[in-house]
Amino acid sequence: MTGSAKGTEALQKALAGNNRILYFMATSPKLYGPDVPESRRGGSRLRVPVRVVLEKPIGQDYASSVGINEAVGQVFHEDRIFRIDHYLGKEAVQNLLALRFANSLFEPLWNASAID
Numbered sequence: 001m002t003g004s005a006k007g008t009e010a011l012q013k014a015l016a017g018n019n020r021i022l023y024f025m026a027t028s029p030k031l032y033g034p035d036v037p038e039s040r041r042g043g044s045r046l047r048v049p050v051r052v053v054l055e056k057p058i059g060q061d062y063a064s065s066v067g068i069n070e071a072v073g074q075v076f077h078e079d080r081i082f083r084i085d086h087y088l089g090k091e092a093v094q095n096l097l098a099l100r101f102a103n104s105l106f107e108p109l110w111n112a113s114a115i116d
Contacts, residue, residue: 020051021049021050021051022050022051022052022053023050023051023052023053024053024055024092024093025052025053025054025055026055026086026093029058029059029060029064029068032068032071032072033071036052036071036072036075036076037075049080050076050080051076051080051081051082052072052076052080052081052082053082053083053084054068054072054081054082054083054084055083055084055085055086056083056084056085056086057086058083
């Protein structure tokens with residue numbers, strides 16, 4: 001998630017005043033530790049508030065769930081954290097994938113060659 005100053009400037013121009021950045025985190029429990037602080041720094045560089053969505057189940061057991069929630073809570077205020085069920089998140093991600101790959105307008109903009 002780290003980016004260059006040039007990439008941040010380009011993203012600021014692309015956002016054109018939009019202040020709604022949302023990170024959807026459906027990742028391995030061991031990756032929450034490094035990913036969450038980077039998400040917050042990304043929003044700080046863009047000078048916009050950042051929200052984060054955690055897809056449940058969070059963690060592999062109770063102890064890892066508590067650890068992830070504490071780590072996220074140290075970076076984001078509770079009113080910026082949203083927890084959703086896996087099946088609700090699954091449909092949202094599938095809709096994004098359909099939008100990207102089924103739409104010839106968006107696919108070239110969202111592929112790896114267009115991202116710094």
